[in-house]
Amino acid sequence: MPTPALPNLQTGPRVGNITLPNGLFAAPMAGVTDRPFRMLCKQLGAGYAVSEMVTSKRELWATLKTSRRADHSGEAAPIAVQIAGVDPAEMADAARYNIDRGAQVIDINMGCPAKKVCNVWAGSALMQNEPLALAIVDAVVAACAPQGVPVTLKMRSGWCASERNALRIARAAQSAGIAMVTVHGRTREQGYSGQAEHDTVAAIKAALSIAVVANGDIDSPHKALAVLRATGADALMIGRAAQGRPWIFREIAHFLVTGTLLPPPAVREVQQWLTAHLHDHHALYGEFTGVRSARKHIGWAVRALPGGEAFRQAMNRIDNCRAQLDAVRDYFDALADRYTLLPSAADIAAIEEPQRLAA
Ligand SMILES: Cc1cc2nc3c(=O)[nH]c(=O)nc-3n(C[C@H](O)[C@H](O)[C@H](O)COP(=O)(O)O)c2cc1C
Numbered sequence: 001m002p003t004p005a006l007p008n009l010q011t012g013p014r015v016g017n018i019t020l021p022n023g024l025f026a027a028p029m030a031g032v033t034d035r036p037f038r039m040l041c042k043q044l045g046a047g048y049a050v051s052e053m054v055t056s057k058r059e060l061w062a063t064l065k066t067s068r069r070a071d072h073s074g075e076a077a078p079i080a081v082q083i084a085g086v087d088p089a090e091m092a093d094a095a096r097y098n099i100d101r102g103a104q105v106i107d108i109n110m111g112c113p114a115k116k117v118c119n120v121w122a123g124s125a126l127m128q129n130e131p132l133a134l135a136i137v138d139a140v141v142a143a144c145a146p147q148g149v150p151v152t153l154k155m156r157s158g159w160c161a162s163e164r165n166a167l168r169i170a171r172a173a174q175s176a177g178i179a180m181v182t183v184h185g186r187t188r189e190q191g192y193s194g195q196a197e198h199d200t201v202a203a204i205k206a207a208l209s210i211a212v213v214a215n216g217d218i219d220s221p222h223k224a225l226a227v228l229r230a231t232g233a234d235a236l237m238i239g240r241a242a243q244g245r246p247w248i249f250r251e252i253a254h255f256l257v258t259g260t261l262l263p264p265p266a267v268r269e270v271q272q273w274l275t276a277h278l279h280d281h282h283a284l285y286g287e288f289t290g291v292r293s294a295r296k297h298i299g300w301a302v303r304a305l306p307g308g309e310a311f312r313q314a315m316n317r318i319d320n321c322r323a324q325l326d327a328v329r330d331y332f333d334a335l336a337d338r339y340t341l342l343p344s345a346a347d348i349a350a351i352e353e354p355q356r357l358a359a
Contacts, residue, residue, distance in 0.1 A: 006228055008256040012047045013211030013234040015105055015179045016150025018078050020235070022047030024249045025182075027215060027239030028082045028107070028154070035071055036280035037297070040273060041242055042076050045249030048235075049080070050154075053109045056085025056094040068284060072102045080105035082154070084112065086126070088139035095143045095151070106144055108136060110155035110169075111184050127169060127188065128159045134172050141177040150179035154215075157200040160189040170204045170212075182213035182237055202231040213237050219248075221255030228256070244300025246273070264342040271332035274301050275325065282321045291324050298328060304345060305335065306352050 012020025026033060026041040026049035033041075038049035054061075054069050061067070072079045081103040083094040095106045110126045110133060126133040141151050153173050158164035170181045183204055185196035196216025205212040214233035218224050219241035227236060241248050247265050254262045277297065282290040295316055302308035311331050318324050339347070 006225070006256070007234070009047075009228075009235060009253065010257065013180060013213075015078075015152060015211060017148060018104065018150065020048045020078065021076075022253065023235035024252055025049065025213060025235055025237040026242055026246075026249070027237045028052055028109070029239050029243075030112070031293075032243065032296075034068065034281075034284065035073070035075055036277055036284055037246070039075055039280065040277050041246045041249060044247045044273070045251075045253050046238075046242075046246075048078070050105075050107050051079075051081045053082045053084040053112065054094065054098060056083055056087065056090040058090065058093060058097075061097060070098060070101050071284065078104040080107055080152075082107040082109050083140070084109040085136075086132070088132075088135045091136050092139040092143035095140045095149075096147075099144065099147050099149050103149065105150055105152060105179075106140060107152045107154055108140055110153060111182070125159075125188065127155060127165060128163070130165065130169060130172070133169060134176060137173050137176045137178060145177070151177065152180040152182070153178045154182040154184070156184050156186055156188055157197065158187045160187050163187075164200060166200050167203050167207060170208055174208050174210050178210065180211040180213065180234075181208065182215050185214070185216040198227050198231050201233055205232050205234075211235065215239070218252075221252045221261060224252040225256060244297065244303060264344065267332060267336040267339050267342055270301065270342055271329070271336065274298070274328060274332070278321075278325055278328065287321050291319055291321055294324065298324075302331065304348075305343065306338075306348055307331075 009023030012023045024046050026038060026046045028050040030052045033049060033052050041049050052069050054066055079102050081098040083091055083098065083106060085091045085094060098106060126136065137153065144151050155166055155169060157166045164187065166183055173181060181204060183201040185198050185200055198214055201212060201214045211234040213235040214227050214231045215237035218227055218236055218238050224236055238248060251262050278294055281294045285293055298315055299312040302311050315324065315327050318327055
């Protein structure tokens with residue numbers, strides 16, 4: 001029998017009344033997927049990008065950190081905000097607060113293993129307490145329903161190897177009105193170690209009628225296709241592989257439609273994307289914080305490039321926006337003199353090593 005055609009993810013799943021622009025999602029990453037980075041991912045092919053988590057603690061909503069996280073100005077719809085917390089009533093309040101500030105989708109965090117979250121029993125720790133997890137789901141769905149805002153859930157495969165309860169939670173969440181479930185194929189206990197498995201998400205996809213999203217270690221177009229084949233998921237979510245390489249979304253989109261790989265982007269394109277991203281980043285955070293928090297994005301962008309490590313170290317000593325932008329310009333101008341397309345590790349080995357030996 002012929003294998004059924006795979007969805008190419010050009011049309012995204014439906015979440016409540018919203019059809020997402022495509023099925024390639026940027027994962028929420030605290031400290032990374034702020035508005036400037038989400039906008040860059042969307043520009044380069046992501047159909048959907050969930051904000052960094054916003055705490056359910058009302059007393060923290062007025063802090064600069066949380067208000068920056070709730071800033072969506074200029075971002076392409078739909079605006080999706082992730083909330084994290086442990087108290088159903090507080091989570092319901094947090095959902096209403098973010099809807100008032102433009103959220104069109106509310107995502108509940110049951111996936112984050114970070115200590116800061118787990119110490120207060122939020123994130124993936126909630127998976128250990130199913131009644132509480134479902135009380136949160138009920139409260140948030142009830143708070144969002146009058147506004148017609150769909151609620152989604154992001155979780156891991158379970159708390160630990162012997163407690164892989166994602167399927168049970170997903171079933172109950174669907175019955176409670178959750179509109180989409182994302183599963184990172186690791187347990188809380190695993191942190192980020194080992195390989196993500198995608199059997200759990202395949203089982204959830206087979207059991208549920210709402211949209212199901214696969215997440216974990218998707219870092220190339222081939223891996224994306226393999227995960228899609230193994231799970232039948234409605235969408236794929238990509239986190240760490242988009243750090244410094246946000247064009248991975250368009251690379252995967254192209255591959256799923258054509259079966260061929262896009263060439264690497266031009267050095268000048270990468271330079272332009274990074275420079276525009278830095279301008280947006282500095283504008284959101286201001287000079288002092290902006291220069292410092294932009295360093296990780298620059299470091300990721302150059303990490304596999306010639307002289308990238310030395311440049312990263314030198315750049316970490318720069319403490320004003322103008323000098324940071326000038327350093328990035330000089331680095332990429334020099335790179336563009338030697339390469340038209342962004343060089344791969346193989347290109348670098350073939351070109352740089354003979355030059356080094358000849359010197
Ligand atoms: C720096 C960092 C911050 C993260 N922050 C969040 C978060 O705020 N909320 C959340 O649900 N998951 C968070 N995650 C988990 C990611 O969304 C994703 O599930 C995980 O990285 C696995 O996907 P990947 O292998 O594509 O990176 C974070 C991951 C990283 C690396």
